[in-house]
Amino acid sequence: MTQPQKSPTSRATPALLIAGSLGGVGAIMVGLLSFIPPVDDGSGPVPQAQQGEPTAVQFQNAGAFQLAPTVGPGGKDVPLTPARLEAPPPLAAVPTVAAIPPVKSKAAKARTRPTRIKIPEIKVNARIGAVKLTKAGVLGTPPLSKPNLTGWYNKSPLPGELGPSIINGxxxxxxxxAVFxxxxxxxxGDHIYVYRSDGxxxxxxxxxxxxxxxxxxPTNRVYGNTNDAQLRLITCGGVYNKKAHSYTDNIVVYATLSKKKG
Structure with missing residues (x-):
């Protein structure tokens, strides 16, 4: 395997959260691979780990070897479980294709973006908007007033290009x-189609x-460098806490580029 190239996601700020609210996307910390700070989903007090004190989460992480060794294949009515924290992204389900060459000129890059996502298996046909970091280092989510809108993190690779592109909903x-x-x-084996403004x-x-x-x-698994074009879809799951307006879990879909047009 060749040495993975650095993707725009891995060069992003060391403290990136995808903050959840109501039924929105849950909080996810994105850090440099050598530094993974604790996650704060905005629904409770700041974790003690931020002050250097051990927490129950750290002890739970220590027992990650009891989890599945790889990410599962999923499927309707199949319970979803997490893989070990150190597990890599799942292997491609089908042969992959070379990534779409990156947009080079600044002008073209500024106007090129993903516009629509289609997932026939679950009848998703939705527009894609851009989400970005706030001053607090929090990654935004699509407006709750637009439940059928998804959000592409504009510092992650353009869909089809090298690295893990991030879309939440x-x-x-x-x-x-809502959409997800x-x-x-x-x-x-299910297909996901992402359309771009450049055709x-x-x-x-x-x-x-x-x-x-x-x-x-699993920050490393979701946001770590890859040597091919990949996609991550993220939404909330688990138990909904009405008081905190937050879900306990996140659902993460991993996919690899298998065909390209244009």
Whole structure:
């Protein structure tokens, strides 16, 4: 295996959270691979680990060897479980194709973005907006007033290009189900299509899916460098806490580029 090239995601700020609210995307810490700070989903006090004191989460991490050795294939009505924290992303379900060459000129890069995501298996056909970091280092989510809108983190690779592209979406809002309500039904081999403003289309094939606690989110596996074009879809899962307006878990779909157009 060749040495992975650094993706824009790995060069992002060392303290990146995907903050959840109501039925939105849960909090996820994105850090440099050599430094993974504790996760704060905004629903409780600051973890003691930020002050250098051990927490129950650290002890839970120490027992990660009891989890599955790899990310599972998923499937409708199949319980989702997390893989070991040190497990790599799942292997591609089908042969992969070379990444789409990166947009070179600044002008073209500024106007090129993903515009739509289609997932036939779960009947998703949704626009893609851009989400970015706030001054507090928190990654935004699509507005709750637009439940069928997804969000692409604009510091992650363009879909189809080298590295893990990140797209998040709400599972529900106060008004009911949202765009990624059925995300947990996806299974290895399902297709995901991402359309870009430059006419290119990236078809990804799901390689695995897991449901993980926000307290032990697998940062390395989700945001680490890859030597091919990959996609991560993220939403909330688990138990909903009405008081905290937050879910306990995240559902993460892993996919690899298997076809491209344009």
């Amino acid at each position: 709400h599972v529900s809002t106060k008004k009911g189900a 309500k059925r995300l947990g039904e996806l299974a290895k 290119k289309v990236a078809r990804y094939t799901v390689s695995g899916i897991e449901q993980v606690s926000k307290k032990t989110f």
